[in-house]
Amino acid sequence: xxxxxxxxxxxxxxxxxxxxxxxxxxxxxxxxxxxxxxxxxxxxxxxxxxxxxxxxxxxxxxxxxxxxxxxxxxxxxxxxxxxxxxxxxxxxxxxxxxxxxxxxxxxxxxxxxxxxx
Numbered sequence: 804x805x806x807x808x809x810x811x812x813x814x815x816x817x818x819x820x821x822x823x824x825x826x827x828x829x830x831x832x833x834x835x836x837x838x839x840x841x842x843x844x845x846x847x848x849x850x851x852x853x854x855x856x857x858x859x860x861x862x863x864x865x866x867x868x869x870x871x872x873x874x875x876x877x878x879x880x881x882x883x884x885x886x887x888x889x890x891x892x893x894x895x896x897x898x899x900x901x902x903x904x905x906x907x908x909x910x911x912x913x914x915x916x917x918x919x920x
Contacts, residue, residue: 804828805835805861806850806879811904815848818908824915832856836864839871846918851880862898875899875918879906 804819806812807830816826827842829835833855839847847865851858858878865871877900900914 804848805830805832805838805853805858806848807831807853808850815906815911818911819915822912832858832861835861839865839874840868843870844874846915847874847876848915849876849878851878877902877914877918879904 804812804815804826806815806828809830812828812830816828819826827838827844829838831854835847835849836856838844849858849861853861856864858880862876862878865874865876876898878898879902881904899918902911902914
């Protein structure tokens with residue numbers, strides 16, 4: 804999970820670890836990319852708005868890395884209506900799922916299960 808909102812990350816980790824999923828956390832894009840390159844995750848849950856590198860910058864780098872390009876990405880944001888700018892539109896196809904915050908835990912788990920098969 805790559806998200807700069809500490810409270811959201813803690814609450815979401817508690818939900819995911821109760822299933823139990825193993826969750827690795829990064830609080831900015833650079834940390835997230837480093838952890839993804841090290842751990843080769845099954846799924847990346849990625850916030851859109853973050854410091855250092857935003858979600859779309861992280862997504863571009865994930866897609867450019869042959870070792871990570873296959874990893875499904877679930878985008879999260881507190882932006883209303885899932886607004887995507889035209890400059891980011893080319894990356895939309897790489898996003899396997901998209902959720903607006905706040906997220907109901909049951910919905911998040913259901914969507915993750917679907918992505919992981």
